[in-house]
Amino acid sequence: MNGGRNRSGHAGTCGICGRSLPARVLTAVDLVRPQLAQLLDESDPDWRQSGFVCRDDLAAARRAHVERMLREERGELTRLDRAVIDSIDHRGTLTIDTEADFAGRAGFGDRMADRVAAFGGSWAFILSFLAVLVAWIAFNSIVLFAADKFDPYPFILLNLVLSCIAAVQAPFIMMSQRRQEAKDRLRAENDYRVNLKAEVEIRHLHEKLDHLLVRQWERLTEIQQIQLELMEDLDRDRKG
Structure with missing residues (x-):
């Protein structure tokens, strides 16, 4: 020893x-x-x-x-x-890095939904959409003569376009919110x-x-x- x-x-x-x-x-x-x-x-x-x-x-x-x-x-x-x-x-x-871990699970549709929802909630979308509305209304009310207006008052075609945009945009927003809830749940589990x-x-x-x-x-x-x-x-x- x-x-x-x-x-x-x-x-x-x-x-x-x-x-x-x-x-x-x-x-x-x-x-x-x-x-x-x-x-x-x-x-x-x-x-x-x-x-x-x-x-x-x-x-x-x-x-x-x-x-x-x-x-x-x-x-x-x-x-x-x-x-x-x-x-x-x-x-x-x-x-763990919850952001990187969650991003690795996202597919093409998930990423597309996030981008559409992010653009739909930005000032760029609001200002551009407002510009399109003003141009549409002005084009059909002031610039052209009555015979040349493709969407006269009360702008039925504009209402149809707005309804289609809202119908398509709502599911994208819901998909993005569901992914955000899953991300928050993953972050909460990691914190726990x-x-x-x-x-x-x-x-x-x-x-x-x-x-x-x-x-x-x-x-x-x-x-x-x-x-x-x-x-x-x-x-x-x-x-x-």
């Missing part, structure tokens, strides 16, 4: 899986939070004897702890809850996953800090007790 390592270079043995692993993937028993230690006790009551637990088994215990906590608070786990649990287990990120993971991670940090503070206080108490015993021994030697 050299510095706590064996000849194969391993620092210790995991109390759950029994593998001999290097120190970088092992966690001392004293540093495991009580909530996770309780779950490990349920799977293997003798896991503390080796003094270590590997990172994989600790991650599995963390996953089980999060799943149990969410079940107690929310009841049945949803698809989004399981996605958060998987990201914690694999130490992955959940933040990120917020839930952040909440769970913050809880883990609080539990870990509380555990470390308790352990530090216990060690300080032990050191103080040893110092008191040493002082008592010195006092007895002086008196003797």
Whole structure:
């Protein structure tokens, strides 16, 4: 043995899986939070004897702890809850570019609907359409003689054209609104996953800090007790 390592270079043995692993993937028993230690006790009551637990088994215990906590608070786990649990287990990120992800799903008809709806709600469409209306009315009321007017008052042909434009434009606008609702729903799901993971991670940090503070206080108490015993021994030697 050299510095706590064996000849194969391993620092210790995991109390759950029994593998001999290097120190970088092992966690001392004293540093495991009580909530996770309780779950490990349920799977293997003798896991503390080796003094270590590997990172994989600790991650599995963390996953089980999060799943149990969410079940107690929310009841049945949803698809989004399981996605958060998987990201914690694999130490992955959940933040995605919703705009790029949604744009990749859009087909030609979806993009065309968005462009038509965007143009129909712009000042360019309003001003150009107003110019066409004024020119149409002026052309059929002022410029030409009565015999040459192709759409005399009350402009029946103009009403037909406006009705056709409205009938065609309305479905495009509805399609674009439906796509916007789907985009908002995707963005809301992403925000929910990120917020839930952040909440769970913050809880883990609080539990870990509380555990470390308790352990530090216990060690300080032990050191103080040893110092008191040493002082008592010195006092007895002086008196003797």
